[in-house]
Amino acid sequence: MRYARRAATILALTALVATSACSVEDDPGTSSDASATCGTGKDFLIGMSQANNAEPYRQVMNDDVTNAAKSVPGFKVVVSDAAQDNSKQVADVENFLSQGINLLIISPNEAKPLTAVVKKAYDQGIPVIVLDRKVEGDAYTAFIGGDNVAIGRAAGEYYAKTLLPQGGKVVEISGLPGSTPAAERAQGFREGIASNPKIEIVASQTAEWLREKGQSVMDAMLKANPDIDAVYSHNDPMAEGAYLAAKAAGKETAIKFTGIDALPVPSGGIKAVEQGRLQATFQYPTGGREAIDMAKKILVDCTKDVPKTTTLGTMQITKENAAEAYTTLGGKQ
Numbered sequence: 001m002r003y004a005r006r007a008a009t010i011l012a013l014t015a016l017v018a019t020s021a022c023s024v025e026d027d028p029g030t031s032s033d034a035s036a037t038c039g040t041g042k043d044f045l046i047g048m049s050q051a052n053n054a055e056p057y058r059q060v061m062n063d064d065v066t067n068a069a070k071s072v073p074g075f076k077v078v079v080s081d082a083a084q085d086n087s088k089q090v091a092d093v094e095n096f097l098s099q100g101i102n103l104l105i106i107s108p109n110e111a112k113p114l115t116a117v118v119k120k121a122y123d124q125g126i127p128v129i130v131l132d133r134k135v136e137g138d139a140y141t142a143f144i145g146g147d148n149v150a151i152g153r154a155a156g157e158y159y160a161k162t163l164l165p166q167g168g169k170v171v172e173i174s175g176l177p178g179s180t181p182a183a184e185r186a187q188g189f190r191e192g193i194a195s196n197p198k199i200e201i202v203a204s205q206t207a208e209w210l211r212e213k214g215q216s217v218m219d220a221m222l223k224a225n226p227d228i229d230a231v232y233s234h235n236d237p238m239a240e241g242a243y244l245a246a247k248a249a250g251k252e253t254a255i256k257f258t259g260i261d262a263l264p265v266p267s268g269g270i271k272a273v274e275q276g277r278l279q280a281t282f283q284y285p286t287g288g289r290e291a292i293d294m295a296k297k298i299l300v301d302c303t304k305d306v307p308k309t310t311t312l313g314t315m316q317i318t319k320e321n322a323a324e325a326y327t328t329l330g331g332k333q
Contacts, residue, residue, distance in 0.1 A: 037102065037299075038298065038299050038300065038301075038302040039300065039302060040300055041073075041074070042074055042299075042300075043074045043076065044074055044075055044076070044102040044103065044295075044299045044300075045076050045078065045099065045100065045101045045102050046069065046075060046076065046077045046078070046101060046102065046103045046104075046105060046295060047077075047078055047080070047092075047093070047096030047099070047101040047103070047104050047105070048062065048065050048066075048077050048078065048079040048080070048105045048106075049080050049082065049089055049092050049093050049096065049104065049105070049106040049107070050062060050079055050080060050081050050082065050107055051082050051084065051089065051107050051108060051109040051133065051179075052081065052082060052083055052084040052109065052209070053081040053083070054083070054084070054210065055209050055210065055235075055237065056237060056261075056263060056265070056267060056268065057209075057235065057237075057261050057263060057284070057286065058107065060263050060265065060286055060288075061107065061131070061132070061286035061287070061288045062079050062288070063288070064286045064287075064288025064289050065077060065079070065105065065288040065289075065291060065292060066079065067288075067289075068288060068289040068291075068292035068293070069292050069295075072292065072295075072296050072300065074300070075292070075295070075296075075299075078096070078099075078101075080092035080095070080096070082109050084109055084176070084208065085109070086109050086110055086113035086114065087113075089106075089108070089109050089113075089114060089117075090113065090114065090116075090117045093106065093114075093117045093118070093120075093121060094117065096121075097120070097121060097124065097126070101126065102126070102127075102299060103126065103127045103128075103129070103295050103298065103299060104118075104121050104126055104127070104128045104129070105128075105129045105131055105291050105295070106118060106128065106129070106130055106131065107130075107131045107132045107133055108130065108133045108134070108135055108179075109133075109176070109178075109179065110133075110176065110177075110178030110179050111133065111134055111135050111136050111178060111179065111180050112135075112136055112178065113178075114135050115135040115136040115137060115139075118130065118135045118139065118140055119135075119137070119139035119140075122139045122140055122141065123139065127141045127142075127295070127298045127299070128140040128141050128142075129141060129142050129143075129144060129291050129294055129295065130142070130143045130144070130145075131143075131144050131145065131286075131287050131288070131291050132144075132145045132146075132181070132286070132287060133145070133179050133180050133181060134180040138308070141298070141306065141308075142294055142306055142307060142308060142309070142310065143308070143309050143310070144287040144290050144291055144294065144310045144312065145287055145310075145311070145312060146284045146285060146287075146311065146312045146313075146314055147311050147312075147314075148180070148181045148184035148185050148188065148284075149184045149185075149187055149188040149191075150188060150314070151185060151188060151260060151282050151284060151314050152184060152185035152186065152187060152188020152189040152190075152191070152192065152260075153188035153189070153191045153192040154188075154192065154282060154314070154316060155185075155188070155189055155192060155232060155258060155260070155280075155282055156188065156189040156190065156191060156192015156193040156194075156232075157192040157193075157195070158192070158258070158280055158316060159189075159192065159193050159196070159199055159230065159232070159258075160192060160193045160194075160195050160196035160199060161195075161196075163230060163256055163258070163279060163280070164196070164198075164199055164229060164230060164256075165196070166198065167196060167197075167198020167199050167200070168198070168199060168200075168228075168229030168230060169200050169202045169225065169227060169228045169229050169230075170193075170199060170200065170201050170202065170228065170229065170230045170231070170232055171201070171202060171203045171204070171205075171218075171221045171225060171228050171230075171231055171232070172186065172189070172201055172203070172204035172205075172231075172232045172233075172234075173204075173205060173206075173207050173214055173217055173218065173221075173231060173232070173233045173234065173238045173239070173242055174186055174204055174205065174206045174207070174234050175206065175207075175208065175209045175234040175235060175238075176206065176208045176209055177206055179209075181234070182206070182234055185234045185260065186204070186234075189232055201232075202225050202228065203221050203224065203225055205217050205220075205221065207238045207241065209234070209235055209237065209238065210237065210238065210241075211237035211238060211240055211241040212241060213238070213241065214233065214237065214238030214239065214240070214241025214242050214245075215241035215242065215244050215245045216241075216245070217238075217241075217242070218231065218241060218242035218244075218245035218246065219245040219248070219249075222245060222246065222249050222251065228255060229255065229256065230255060230256040230257070230258070231243075231246075231255060231256070231257045231258070232258055233257065233258065233259045233260070234259075234260060235259055235260050235261050235284075236259035236260065236261045236262070236263070236268060236269030236272060236278065236281055237259075237261075238259070239257045239258065239259035239269070239272070239278055239281075240259070240269075240272055240277065240278075242257060243257050243272075243277045243278070252277075256279045257277065257278045257279060258278060258279055258280045258281065258282075259272070259278055259280075259281045259282075260281060260282045260284050261281065261282075261283075261284050262281040262282060262283040262284065262315075262317050262325070262329070264325075264326050264329040264330055264331030264332075265331065265332070266332075268331075269281035269317070270317055270322050270325055270326045270329070270331065271322075271326065273317055273318060273319055273322040274319065274322035274323055274326065276319070279318065279319075280316060280317060280318045281317050282314055282315070282316055282317070283313075283314045283315045283317065283325075283329070284314065285312040285313070285314075287310075287312055290310060290312065294306060294307075294310070
């Protein structure tokens with residue numbers, strides 16, 4: 001098919017690869033109470049602890065989780081919103097534990113502050129699926145997410161070879177400090193541009209994943225660096241915010257913008273590429289449907305071995321393949 005032939009723009013990153021497995025015999029999160037209560041014809045309460053519902057990506061993740069759960073008889077999902085507050089997310093998980101959840105899905109706001117409460121749930125024999133962002137250590141049942149270093153590296157290689165082959169000045173708008181995707185996307189990007197020494201990162205500042213903060217950060221960056229050539233944003237909403245700041249300064253056509261997420265929704269990054277505001281975005285699947293698939297294996301199918309790590313694939317999306325990618329990824333008009 002025409003879409004499959006575009007190897008130059010589609011970057012398959014080991015989709016759904018299970019890198020290791022855990023056994024119910026030695027994994028607190030898939031043993032004791034969990035194994036005793038699994039099976040068909042039962043009701044299961046799943047707590048979904050979300051880092052911040054204000055991010056469009058997380059809203060889509062919530063929808064993917066809840067919609068997938070509707071197809072599993074007996075599954076009930078309760079979603080909490082930490083609103084980018086580590087203490088609130090800890091309290092949300094504690095509340096889930098007091099409700100007697102059968103399984104926890106969590107996308108941590110930041111890694112270190114959420115590690116202890118995730119371990120607490122896991123040590124109580126509750127299966128824990130960590131989604132998208134990681135915690136420290138390995139006291140959880142499974143992690144599902146994209147390879148953020150690889151995605152950042154792919155973005156960097158795109159800059160080095162295609163977007164700025166002659167070099168240029170780049171500003172980086174990063175995600176929330178303390179969240180693993182922010183650190184990994186920054187690392188990968190630097191690895192990717194290393195082959196082109198003429199590309200220079202002149203500034204890097206966080207906008208905490210939010211569009212409005214991306215706009216204000218970009219406004220300040222433009223004043224400090226009026227001759228920048230491109231903006232590498234850790235997600236699409238921040239890139240869109242940066243574009244708005246550049247447009248207000250009359251520089252939206254002189255600067256190139258890229259993001260990450262590529263949500264197949266009208267307000268997402270694919271449409272921003274198709275409409276010319278972004279030069280490229282890189283798909284970062286939510287993992288919501290995969291999390292429910294794994295929850296079903298644990299709770300309904302009583303699977304004794306589940307992958308410790310599941311790495312989701314990605315693709316590079318430019319104007320050339322944006323319309324087709326939108327359709328292929330299930331986008332709706």
